[in-house]
Structures are given as C-alpha cells and as structure tokens.
Amino acid sequence: MWNIIRQITRNGIRTEAAPTIGEATPVEVQRIQRELLAILGRALAIRQVDAGSCNGCELEINALGNPYYNIEGLGIKFVASPRHADLLLVTGPVSRNMVEALKRTFDATPDPKLVVAVGNCGADGGIFGESYASAGRVANVIPVDVVVHGCPPAPLEILRGILSAVRRGA
16 A cells, blocks of 8 residues: 555656537537427437447447536436437447347337437448448438537537437427
C-alpha cells in the first residue's frame, strides 16, 4: 500500500481533461428535448439493439441518461421490450447471428415505428463491412429512417438523430 501512496505522491493524480462539448450547451440539449416532446405530445419509448458493435456507441447512448442530458427527466425513456417501443436505436454492423433477432425485434415493434442506425458501423458497416460474419449496415436488414454518423457519435448527435427521426415520423 505504501508503494501506491509513494507513486501517487511522485506522479500526482493523472486524469484526462474534461471533454469539450463544443456547441452542446444545456440550452441546446433542452431545446432538442422540448422539441421532441412538442412533436410527440407524450413520452418517447426507445428500444436499443446492439447488433454486433464494439460498445463504443452504447457508452455514448448511456451518457444520454446522465444528469447533463437527462433525457428520462423529460419523458424519453429506454424500454426492455420492442413491444413497448416507438423507436429502435440500432448500433453496430449486423452480425450474421443477429440478422434474425433484429428482424424479429423490428416486427415486434408496433406501427408507426422509427429506426435510427447509430455509428459508422450501423451506417455503412464501418471497418467490418460485409463479410461471411457480418451483414454490414443496419439498412441491409431492416428499413432505416435516420443514420447518425460517428465512431462513436457524441450524445448530442444521437439526440439530434432521434429528433430528426421523430420529425420525419410526425
């Protein structure tokens, strides 16, 4: 234990600097959230599906629930069943083993349903592309309304993608 304390004393506590949010101000986030709920007039239920991603996009999606973005505070929530969902948020290139599961999830989602493909892998297959193990982009398996590019995309971009899908569906 003393060795660890000496090492901390010698090096100091090293952490990364806080990320720069750029144009993602609390006002911008709240505007997007208000617009989402104004279009919907009710809560939005999202079912997130990992079709074979590296979990980078999932980390950014999880960030939407932190106090900064607080999407659940305004009625936008993630649900466990596609039968309760209004929108599918799909990440990753669709692995061959997930093709049937993704189709069933899409079929189980009640109409009108929206689909948002998140990340470069969901958009075009990313570095994985199409192969014996990967069906590639999400649109190769189910219809996609909106694509959010990035590897991984920032939470604000994901929120903008959700807003764009809801605008199209309204």
